[in-house]
Amino acid sequence: MNIVVCVKQVPEVTDAELEINREGTEILKEDLEFDINEWDNYAVEEAVLIKEAHGGKVTVVTLGDEDCEDVLRTALAMGADEAIRIDEQGFEFSDAAGIAQGLYHAVRDVPFDLLLTGAQGSDDGWAQVGLTLAELLGISYASLVVGVEIGEGTITVHRELESNTQEKVEMPLPAALTIQTGINNPRYVSIMGIQKVRRIEIKETGSKELGLSEAEIGSQGSSVASQKLSLPPVGEGAEILTGSLDEICEKTAQIIRDKGGVM
Amino acid sequence: MTPFRTSYWHIEPVWVFYLLAAVAVVVFLFGLFAHVSVWVRGIRRQTLPFSWRGISNLFLDGFLGRRIFKGDIAAGTMHLLILWGFLGLFVGTVLISVDYWVYHFLKGAFYIWYSAGLEILGLMLTAGLIWSLIRRYLQRVPRLERRFEDLAVVVFLLLVVLSGFAVEGLRLAAQRQEWARWSFVGHWLSLLWVHPQGALAAYPYLWWVHAFLSLGLIAFIPYCKLFHILAAPTSIYLENQPPQAIPVETRSPDDEVFSYRDMIFFDACTRCGRCVEVCPSTGAGEPFSPRDFIVWARENLLRKYHPLNYFTWLTRWANHRHTSEQGFDPQKIWHCTTCRACLDVCPVYVATQDAIRQARSKIIEEGIQVPSLLTQTLKNLYKYDNPWEATKKKRAQWSQDLEIPDFSETEEAEGLCYFVGCTTSMDIRAQKLARSFAWILKHVQIPFGTLGKREPCCGDIARRAGEDGLFEKQMEDCVELFDRYRIREVVTSSPHCFNTLQNEYPAFQALKPPEEQANFQVRHYTQLLRELVKVGSLWFENPLHVTVTYHDPCYLGRYNQVFDAPREVITAIPGVTLVEMAHNRANSLCCGGGGDRVWQENLDADVKMAEIRIREAEATGAEILITACPLCLIMLEDARKTTSLEHTLQVMDLNEFVQMALSLEHIPGEQSVRRR
CATH class of the missing domain: 3.40.50 (Rossmann fold)
Incomplete structure (x- = not known):
């Protein structure tokens, strides 16, 4: 069972104080830390688990600058066998379709049975690339996957639906799945682990090598264009409670009760 | 008539005894070989220079049992009775061989003293062994286990010494020598036999029983906890060797996680349970104890590297037997707080906390069984240089209104560098201690500064988790930063940073050329305050x-x-x-x-x-x-x-x-x- 996993490097934003440049076109990235997109991390782990159980090869693909090699090294340390990096030059300001075009041209010649992506990226949050890619490849696909069972020439997947329900789908192979968080417990990648895979060569390619024209990718090839970025305005509703400790506690309890916090 | 001793009196054929002795020695040596073949698999990156301190420890802790007495005088006395009795009788037996083969000197007054001395040693051994049985099975000292081995070893020893007395009694009953009363125990026993002929008839049989038991004991030593007779002195001697640095770069995938010293320590363990008594994790009712870990590690290593693994069917049988036994769960190694209480009380210096750290490094490297919150912590450490999932910017926020010089914004640091540490910088409760310390330093007018938001983690957290690659990276960052701002004097809030800078760095720094080595002194703030007082x-x-x-x-x-x-x-x-x-x-x-x-x-x-x-x-x-x-x-x-x-x-x-x-x-x- 050969598996391709598309991964992405994203900035960590949980605790970061984001700043936007003066033109409102970009988020300032100097002080940000980068890591593999959380959903993609689960996708890589799932691919490696399937490989460990059924054999085969795992190839990871990313689209980005040289720094994004870190993400590929992380995936290799987790157990992937090969890595491809598509240089981001020409892909700036691409929408989901443009990114999917790049990935499509890079993976269409790689023989695979299963293609995994994260359900979405934690930065832009489009949740479109995996599905657009599957359409371009012309293979069946399922989104928000929380469980995979490998059959004979088919797979059965569990999809997460609303309010704690799941859908069980059987699909022919090859297939594309977008992986939801929580499907597994991604393993820890140690520095020792990364050092072990430092000799594995990462295949480099780019829009030119892939035969993509400017009209297909980048801002020209996009049907979505960003107008302006801004931080959300500070909302109202904050209230500073005053009084003695007991009074404050009493008031707090009352507010929680009023808002329906305690049933 | 001059008192003397006859060897092999009425014993025939003597060559059978030598054959049995040879078999016993071969069995003994094979057992020893099995242990040594484990020891040589342990990581060793240090030469072992001769150490007088090691010799003096050997005398104090080994021969005098200093650490066995500590906190348990009864155990110390009991062990000393057994140790000296055993050793003395062993030396006595060696003297007989010398007397028989080399030079006949067991005669006259010396022989009288020799005989009486051996009686006392035999009594000491007997008393010690019986006491040990009382402690384990009647007093039921809580820290002692009652495995089959524990009983077998003592009973075996007891049979050897009692059969020895019995043989002596028979011999004296048959010989009726005038100097026999000096062998007072044997003499007293001999009085039970009225007829010398009866004693003489029974004597050879009992002699062979005693010989068989004694040789059996020698053969048995490497296969039971009696192996500590050899491993414990080795462990004690090695105790004061400096810690060895094993950089991640130099490790190969086939390397064992434990060092050769850990492996010797494991073999020195007699499961005495002092560690269990002091372990805070065990004390809180957690399913962890240092003893269980050590026994698990020892058994695993012995099974993994046993010379008999050459026969695969034997390996399979051993593995099958082990899995059905349900040993220690390796996941439990995350319970250890590395508090070092176990090492402090261990008579043979088993450094459980070091062995635990190395066992953790294996799990970290595999990555699959790392506890999820720890995974998150280590990722944070790598990304933010602190475990608290806060950006580097927030590191200096505790001191915003205090006007403390930031050494990382100067050319050269002047004065003391206060190494605040991750937790003290980030945790709201702990920040107060940093503010107080800064206040005190200002109060006594000592010039000091910090590294502001550029202060890295010292690497302690990664080190305790066994994430040695990250530890080494953070150590290098730290050393490089100290060097860049010419920081020579460091004071820490946290004993953890202090210990890492003081005790973990040097072994790694020593691997570098002298001009690249770190050159700073570190103190904990309590030491500085004391000095100021x-x-x-x-x-x-x-x-x-x-x-x-x-x-x-x-x-x-x-x-x-x-x-x-x-x-x-x-x-x-x-x-x-x-x-x-x-x-x-x-x-x-x-x-x-x-x-x-x-x-x-x-x-x-x-x-x-x-x-x-x-x-x-x-x-x-x-x-x-x-x-x-x-x-x-x-x-x-x-x-x-x-x-x-x-x-x-x-x-x-x-x-x-x-x-x-x-x-x-x-x-x-x-x-x-x-x-x-």
Whole structure:
């Protein structure tokens, strides 16, 4: 069972104080830390688990600058066998379709049975690339996957639906799945682990090598264009409670009760 | 007639005895070979120079049993009786061989003394063995296990020594020599035999029984806990060897995780259980004990590298037998707080906390079984250089309004570098101790600065987790930064940073060329405060009438022997009464935060370690519990709340306490004091 996993490097934003440049076109990235997109991390782990159980090869693909090699090294340390990096030059300001075009041209010649992506990226949050890619490849696909069972020439997947329900789908192979968080417990990648895979060569390619024209990718090839970025305005509703400790506690309890916090 | 001894009296054929002896020695040597073939698989990156200190330890801890006496005089005496009895009888037997083969000297007055001496040694051994049985099976000393091996070893030894006495009794009954009364036990036994002929008839049979048992014992030694006879002295001798650095780069995938010393330590363990008694994790009802870990590690290693693995069917059988036994669960190694209490009481210096760290490094490398919260912590450490999932920017926020020079914004640091540490920088409760320390330094007018938001993690957290690659990276970052700003003098808030800079770095630095090695001195703040008190810069004008107790942080006390400095600072404040908890100094009880436990899920325990500790503090009647570690501070502060002691007991860092004492206002005519 050969598996391709598309991964992405994203900035960590949980605790970061984001700043936007003066033109409102970009988020300032100097002080940000980068890591593999959380959903993609689960996708890589799932691919490696399937490989460990059924054999085969795992190839990871990313689209980005040289720094994004870190993400590929992380995936290799987790157990992937090969890595491809598509240089981001020409892909700036691409929408989901443009990114999917790049990935499509890079993976269409790689023989695979299963293609995994994260359900979405934690930065832009489009949740479109995996599905657009599957359409371009012309293979069946399922989104928000929380469980995979490998059959004979088919797979059965569990999809997460609303309010704690799941859908069980059987699909022919090859297939594309977008992986939801929580499907597994991604393993820890140690520095020792990364050092072990430092000799594995990462295949480099780019829009030119892939035969993509400017009209297909980048801002020209996009049907979505960003107008302006801004931080959300500070909302109202904050209230500073005053009084003695007991009074404050009493008031707090009352507010929680009023808002329906305690049933 | 001159007293003398006849060897092989009425024993025939003697060659059978030599054949049996040869078999016993071969079996013994094979067992020894099995252990040594494990030892040589351990990582060894150091030469072993001859050490006088090792020899003196060998004498004090081995021959005199210094560490066995510590805290348990009964056990010490019992062991000494057995050890000296056994060793003496062994030497006595060797003397017989010398007498028989080399030079006949067992005669005359010397022989009388020799005979009497051996009687005493035999009695000592017997008494020690019976005492050991009483302790284990009648007194049922809680720390002792009652495995089959424990009984077998003692009974075996007892059979050897009793059969020896019996043989002697028969011989003396048959010989009826005039000097026999000097062999007083044998003489007394011989009186039971009225007819010399009967004794002579029975004598050879019993002689062979005794010979068979004695040789069997020798053969049995490497296959049971008696192997400590060889491994414990080796372990004791190796104890004072410096720690060895094993950089990640130099490790190969086939390397064993444990060092050769760990493996020898494991073999030296007799499961005496002193570690179990002091382990805070075991004490809190957690499913971990240092002894279980050591036994598990030892059995695994022996099975893995046993010379008989050459026969695969035997390996399969052994593995099958082991899996059906249900040994120690490797996941339990995350319970260890690395508090070092077990090493402190271990008679043979088994450094469980080091072995645990190395076992963890294997799990970290595989990555699959790392506890999820720890995974998150390590990722944060890598990304943000702190375990608290906060950006680097926030590191200096505690000092925003304090106007502390940032050395990383100067060309060259002037004065003391205060290495604040991750937890002290980030945790709201712990930040107060940093503010107090900065206040004190300003109060005594000592020039100091910090590394601001560029201060990295010292690597302690990664090191405890076994993530050695990350530790080495952070160490290099730290050393590089100290070097860049010419920082020569460092003082830390945390005993953990202090220990890492002081004791973990040097072995790694020593691998580098001299000009690239780190060149700084580090102290814990308690040491600095003590010095300030001593030279008179820090003095307290007004009395503070309060009763306090002090909690020794493991990494300050047991790891670095800093017990007196904080106490001297506390007692330098007039009016303060310092009372001690049941566990104090080297015997201090861990708060449960060490070994990266702060950054892990609550593990299944009957009661939290910090709650056990805070109850001890409460029992002293003290109003304030003082500690000198940010982790202890957080853990104990939490425990104070969960045990509802908020109104009776305060938890303070020593810095906060000192600042409080310095801020007192003297009110004329009044005894009481209040805070400014």
